[in-house]
Amino acid sequence: MKPSQLTRLPAALLAASALVLGAGCAAPPMVVPVAGLEASARVALTDLRPATEREGRLFAMLPLQPGFGVARIGEDRLSPPPMRLLQHRVFERAGAQPPAAVKVHHLAIYQNNAVAAMRAAFATAGGASLQRATGTIDDDAARAVNNLVAAERFEALTGDDEWKRGAYDRRENPGHAPALIVLVETEIDGTRVFTRTLYKTMLHEAGALPRAVAAALDYHLAQQGR
Numbered sequence: 001m002k003p004s005q006l007t008r009l010p011a012a013l014l015a016a017s018a019l020v021l022g023a024g025c026a027a028p029p030m031v032v033p034v035a036g037l038e039a040s041a042r043v044a045l046t047d048l049r050p051a052t053e054r055e056g057r058l059f060a061m062l063p064l065q066p067g068f069g070v071a072r073i074g075e076d077r078l079s080p081p082p083m084r085l086l087q088h089r090v091f092e093r094a095g096a097q098p099p100a101a102v103k104v105h106h107l108a109i110y111q112n113n114a115v116a117a118m119r120a121a122f123a124t125a126g127g128a129s130l131q132r133a134t135g136t137i138d139d140d141a142a143r144a145v146n147n148l149v150a151a152e153r154f155e156a157l158t159g160d161d162e163w164k165r166g167a168y169d170r171r172e173n174p175g176h177a178p179a180l181i182v183l184v185e186t187e188i189d190g191t192r193v194f195t196r197t198l199y200k201t202m203l204h205e206a207g208a209l210p211r212a213v214a215a216a217l218d219y220h221l222a223q224q225g226r
Contacts (some may be wrong), residue, residue, distance in 0.1 A: 029079040032210045037080065040091030044137040045102045047083060053108040059163040060189040067163030069114025071211065073180070082107055082213050089217045090188070099189045106154070106185040106194070109213070111168030113175035116203050117153075142200070145172040147182060168198055179202050182216035188224050195220040 056074030064129030075081040080088070086107065091098055157164045166181050173179055177200040187192040197219055199212035 009152045019118065022203075022218065027077070029076055030207075030209060032085065034080060034085070034088055037084075037088055040088040043087050043088045043091045043094075043098045044100065045083070045090075045104065048103055048105050049107060053106060059166075063118065066160070067110060069117050070163040070166040071113075072166070073109040073111055075167045077209060078213065082109065083149060085213060086184070086186075086217055089221060092193060100142055101187075103188060104185070105192075106179060106183055108165065108183045109209075110163075110181040110183075111114060111178070112166045112181065113178045116178040119176075120203060127181040142191050144200075144215040144219070145198040146216075147196055148223065149185070149196045151185065151194050154183065154185075154194070172198055173200060175200075178205075180212040182212055184216055186220065186224065190223060193220065193223045195223055 007216070010131075016157065023175035026028070027063070054075045055072070057072040057101070058071050059072075062068065075083065076083070083104065086104065090102055144217060165183065168179055168181065170176075180199045182197045182199065183195070184197075195216070197212065199208070199215055201208035201212070
């Protein structure tokens with residue numbers, strides 16, 4: 001590292017922290033327009049999630065701390081909240097015969113801006129453009145990466161390791177784009193399915209959260225046959 005880069009290092013690390021803290025700050029909920037929402041209230045849905053999955057959390061505030069750049073997104077960030085959107089999507093897909101019972105074991109959303117925040121901080125400290133540092137995503141079809149989840153692995157990542165639920169594999173996100181990770185486990189009429197959707201975004205991209213949730217619910221209910 002050059003001496004000039006060393007002198008910029010503390011400022012860049014502080015800037016990275018500021019970007020991450022900004023992502024975790026409380027903000028008014030984003031309103032998601034949903035036509036005919038009242039009709040889906042009759043779908044019987046039981047929320048069995050741990051209480052923490054409803055709450056936002058920033059796992060680390062400083063670079064080099066485990067979990068830096070990863071946050072759990074609280075359900076109050078969307079209106080209607082993700083659970084209500086799931087209920088409505090089940091109703092839409094089921095048509096005239098909604099399922100008798102929908103149990104939701106997990107619906108958790110994580111945001112991972114770790115690499116993007118560091119890149120942006122060093123870029124701005126060096127005078128480069130933020131867009132060049134964090135990249136762009138031109139192909140909407142390439143944003144979502146979906147797969148099934150091994151429940152045992154998910155349940156093991158608790159306490160100090162919970163931030164790892166918001167980690168990603170380099171193969172699914174080779175450009176290290178900022179990402180939202182949506183994990184959903186439901187039991188619908190006795191069929192239990194656990195899915196994970198990684199949705200690539202740009203740093204602080206408007207509207208990314210509802211699109212990520214919509215993509216995750218579509219994939220999840222397709223695996224449920226709904």
